[in-house]
Amino acid sequence: MYSGICMISLCLWHFHAVPLTNAAGEIFAESLDFRMWNEFQRIYVRHEAGQSSTGASTSNANDDVVVAAGSSNTRQVGYFNPVDQFWQYEKCRQLKWKLVKYLPCNQTAKILHYPSLTVEVRADEYCFYRALSCWVSGTSDYHHMFQLHVLEIVKFDQRIKTFLGEENYAAHLIWTSQNVCTTETEIVAASILLNTPIYVYSYYEETWYLFDQNGKSKSPLTKEDKCIYLQYKSRNTYNLVTDVNSDQSPGSISLNPERATIRYQEEKIRYFNPIDEAWQQEMCKKWEFIIEQLSQYDVPTTVLKSPKKCVEIQKDKKSFFRAISYCLTGAERHHKIIRNRVAEEIIFNRAIQGLYPGNKFISFIHNDWATKEEIIASAVLLNTSIFIYSHDTQTWDLYNKNIEDHSVPLNTLTEKCIYLRQKSPNEYDVVQEVETFL
Structure with a gap:
């Protein structure tokens, strides 16, 4: 499996959140009305520390501090604020994919409650990758490419290695070379790749789990942070969550604070x-x-x-x-x-x-x-x-x-x-x- 991964022509470590102020960006700006373009610039084109806040993962080879992915605690309140068409455009540009269609979903930010509207994805061992391919491009056709990118993160990103620990990291590499289905480690790797938090709703536990790529390096998520939302029904079933219940009453949803950040479950690999x-x-x-x-x-x-x-x-x-x-x-x-x-x-x-x-x-x-x-x-x-x-x-x-x-x-x-x-x-x-x- 990994021999195939190594042949990826698009090197993951050279993804950068490049501000869209070049010629391509000007063309894109002309295709949107001026107000929408300003909103896009406000959310996605930032120059603090010389990089974008929501671009795909950049290499940490030159970083002074290695950030352990998904190691921070989360607060009790979660928010529903899904990624939008600007995010889709930027990710497709970085991944060099074709943006097939914009994903329609409720863009009104609100308290995170039960899913009220979902989009079903073909259920198989690639279902998680199909779902994220849909979030990015509007189609599941890129699921194989997305899986290869995620496995590159798992294999080479120091944050995953630090996060799992030396022994568990070696064990997981063996497991991924022999299995296709998704574990929590692949979900947090996808969060790193997309530089976007991922919420996963357990259908049977009625609980949201947060996989946050920033871990300790960032303050808790706020109502302004764009996220991806998935519904998990079984080992091979992930659906897109495009809206949630608007009920604001306390206790109508459970956000698990202890497992809101990724933790390695060694019993999954024996x-x-x-x-x-x-x-x-x-x-x-x-x-x-x-x-x-x-x-x-x-x-x-x-x-x-x-x-x-x-x-x-x-x-x-x-x-x-x-x-x-x-x-x-x-x-x-x-x-x-x-x-x-x-x-x-x-x-x-x-x-x-x-x-x-x-x-x-x-x-x-x-x-x-x-x-x-x-x-x-x-x-x-x-x-x-x-x-x-x-x-x-x-x-x-x-x-x-x-x-x-x-x-x-x-x-x-x-x-x-x-x-x-x-x-x-x-x-x-x-x-x-x-x-x-x-």
């Missing part, structure tokens, strides 16, 4: 990073086990897909503990000892006991099979998170070792985990390899 020989040796030394077979994992860390290669474990009520025994020692025969230690963990760990209704955790003492509570207890005991692939739903379920402190995130790019496949309640196999995108 990796296959299995336990290794070093993990085995550490655990067997701690538990006084003898390693009967060293780990056979010899694959690089990769995005977590469906299982490709598994070690089959004996099928009975003890299958889960047999699988854990195999992960520890390379043999199933220690399953009884492991089950007993899991039982001890449950008896003495109040956080795990809290997962059981009433005092039903005692029932596990008399059973051999593992429920989700015992799997979590195993993860806590081993200090290793466990992923289990359901053969029925074809999805991975995470049993996090950090149950006692939910504030501690799991980074599967750097943390070793156990991966099992479950075909039925009493059938667990050890996953050694997962499918790749190649």
